[in-house]
């Protein structure tokens with residue numbers, strides 16, 4: 001769990017400051033998770049939530065800066081899409097700030113007809129943060 005926390009700290013901008021206890025809860029609430037390793041070092045991660053039939057969402061896809069551009073991100077996403085909880089899902093969504101080109105290469109398309117909406121829940125930001 002420490003390695004996952006450190007990967008998020010070093011290579012993401014949205015998943016910093018997450019505690020190991022909260023990351024454990026996050027994984028327990030995910031239907032698929034994929035890790036990529038360079039020897040003993042965790043260098044890539046991705047996870048997904050899914051109802052197993054209609055809708056799934058990819059979350060937290062990340063590769064360390066040193067390992068980017070080598071095809072690891074593609075392999076992480078492809079492995080997630082092949083996981084049982086996702087391969088049976090009618091549609092897979094994701095949110096991205098600056099990596100839409102990466103996901104387009106993997107077959108995703110931008111959706112202009114829908115708007116992302118969110119509700120920030122002050123009780124839901126992680127109990128141990």
Ligand SMILES: CC(C)(COP(=O)(O)OP(=O)(O)OC[C@H]1O[C@@H](n2cnc3c(N)ncnc32)[C@H](O)[C@@H]1OP(=O)(O)O)[C@@H](O)C(=O)NCCC(=O)NCCS
Pocket residue numbers: 011012060061062063064067068069070071072073074075095096097098099100101102103105
């Ligand atoms: C986005 C990220 C996961 C991609 O992983 P990666 O291992 O570098 O990507 P890959 O080497 O597997 O690239 C697969 C393809 O996407 C392309 N690609 C990668 N990043 C891209 C980007 N930001 N924009 C456009 N294309 C991109 C590659 O050129 C490659 O193209 P090809 O199939 O024609 O060879 C990685 O750069 C990363 O972790 N970035 C920081 C965190 C982040 O922003 N994550 C996304 C959260 S939504």
